Amino acid sequence: MKFVVLWSDALFFLLLAVAVASGIWASRVEHLRLSWRKVGQSQVGMAAATLLLAFVAVALLDSLHYRERLPGDKETYAVEVRSALDALLTGLRTRTEKTYSAPLATHSFAKETLDGEGRDFPRLKHGGAHLGENLAAHETDIAHKAVQGLGMGLVAWLVLWLLGAPLRRAAPHLAWSAAFATLLVLCLAAGAVAALAQGYHVLGTDKVGQDVLYLTLKSIRTGLLIGTLTTLIMLPAAVFLGLLAGYAGGWIDDVIQYLYTTLNSIPGVLLIAAAVLMMQVVIDMHPEWFATAAERADARLLALCAILGITSWTGLCRLLRGETLKLRELEYVQAAQALGVSGLRILSRHILPNVMHIVMIAIVMDFSGLVLAEAVLSYVGIGVDPNTISFGTMINTARMELAREPMVWWSLAAAFVFMFVLVLAANLFADVVRDAFDPRAVK
Template sequence: MDLAFKPVVLWTDILIFILVGLVSFFIYTLRRNPENRNRWREVFSTKLGMSTFVIIMTYVSVALLDSLHFRTELPAAEGQSSEQVYYNNKVNSVLDLMLGEMGERQERTYSSPFSLKSWNRENIKTETGDTVRDYPELTFGGQHLESPDDQAIDMVLQSFKGIFSGLILAGILIGIHWLLLKRSKSTQPALPWSSAWITFAVIMAVFGWLVTMGNLYHVLGTDQAGNDTLYESLKGIRTGVLIGTLATLITMPIAISLGIMAGYFRGWIDDIIQYIYTTLISIPGLLLIAASVLLFQVWINNNPSYFEVGLEKADAKFLALCFILGITSWTTLCRLLRAETLKISQLDYVQAAHAFGVSHLQIIWRHILPNLSHIILISFVLDFSGLVLAEAVLSYIGVGVDPAMASWGNMINLASTELSREPSIWWNLAGAFVLMFTLVLSVNLFSDLVNDAFDPKTKLEAA
């Protein structure tokens, strides 16, 4: 039996689910390490920690839903055999299903938020055959209205409907979680779950309102090609989350291994590693990234047979960009870990381990690496927000994410010319800015709490 859809698995889809598996395994291993578990509990014992974590997990959940791709089956053509099945070249995701028809409601050109007419004047023929220059009505935005005068009351009613739906769903999920907490027999002080529940309820109410209104109006207007700006902004979440996580995960192994080797073994190994990262630092990072991306773009253009649909090309370029950002971003953390390893390797307990004949690998694993964990963890969280902003900058200069892939950087790049119009078109920039600002701010606030919980210097100053 043929399926009505064909699953599409991109390389970035595989990597993001591997990442989720690794995070799940890390959470499971916390049970065996009471010290780290208590430190993480300090992070979540604050209302700010709970709220920011819920916001971050919302972004991650949207990215996961947008990473389950598929192609729908095309209707059978005349004379087509029943055994032949063809699929649409357009790749959809589970997030597209949740957003309804928001991504399919394409207008001709710009339209402002909640507008019923286009932003630009066009020549319109009247019923009498005369040609007048006026603002044409939109094809989809507000077309369910019997009269334009009904828009105000309809927006109020639909807003109540969307918010109420979101709150009902949030109430069900919060109730299930409350029952699970009530059945658990934990002896430790309760975490501020009320802050997490309130944040989650607000997010679900906003999401319910956006989905409801977004399928009736263009909440954030449309861009030059007539695409819904709200839809493009939500689709850009996956790009922002992936480029922050994948590039950071590529950076970490390189920085950790080379930094510890340079600080622990010293001598000629330290000289070689210092020479490598000094040379890499001396090259302007933006030029190096741009040259690498352009070289890979040439390879993609010369090998079109490797990609079945256009999204696979965009995904390959995106994965290359993550790899290039990771390769060029490890030097700062490497220098920091090298300096810290130089200090730790001279401590008494490390020298005692050498005297007892403990191998270098065991010393690094048991004594060096655990004392660097707070630096690695804090750097991971901080690098994430920095790479999200880097994607926007690279897309702005034309060497970032492929234009076929939704991203905040591409939206900001397009908005650079729209703001100079009179009157200016601001909603494309606003959609990308609000979502990017919320993600980066939440990550930075959460990283401050992680720093306070894991940094030994902070503990000493507090004591």
């Protein structure tokens, strides 16, 4: 086995490290600690944070990549790059059917000509295979497995609850009840799904027979990466240029304003499409840059993040420029100027800390928008690599099947539900963060 660190993995770990480090830093700065405590005291905030953490955990597992060693004396490795999540879900990944099958079905979705028996729905290779000929037991088996799964989920939750006791003691004023209630729901759902997935395709299979549950779980990483890396790329530019334009004024302000006005006046999708196509050409011209298909797909994902980042910094930049224009006239900034404090120091000590709440709010609000943007772009065909599993590609492949009768709804529904939960959690969290950091809020 050989570990592979893709560029996006490295950036994702870096991002997590930065988040943990800034968390430690925030706990030392009083006004930040107070604001975050307010987030923690909110029931909605804790529930949303728990959900987001679950998503992050899945994405983290999916970011530990490796190449398997092939059997034989020579040291050769498989060309497929797999992740820890793939290893955990080996069953789901390998139990592919021929084509579509409905959730929890035992038979295929389409009729086929069977050997000597005319046209009928063929039995699935894996879905419900353990039932054998005893098809009458199908429903009781599902119920049995679901109850078993729920029980396992409950046990898992109890273990987590016991493990969480020191946390609750350390910070008794936070809304732990909401967090553990969410966790209970999550554990029960995960337990039931895990138990059912042993014998069935819980969310059905897609056109080429891949398990939809597996696809949705793999999509989480793509969505999170696009949501966070894009912010990471655009943030320095937006913050620096916004503060500079607002504080320096004059021709610097003019240049920055012209820059973002011009960028804003080009239709976003057009700009992204042009950039993505150019990038695709570059990637296709240089196959020698990438050792595996996974690396190529990864490069495309990163490039997409960069392109989205370059086109989306203008909103925050404009907001920060306006706020800086206001802060610049405040008397504490003038007092600092009168004391001979340098411009860069005024920006970092007096202006940046006082616009951080806007940055904070913008990050969380943009996140959900970017997850949705990825879905839209992939649907249009200018998103991630077709080999990369993402919500967008899932929706894209499912769209034709909506016209079928009877409809193939599960791919779309699965992508929709997961994306909905992710974006809803992010939005709720953003609301709580905004309320907690808004200086005008009643203290």
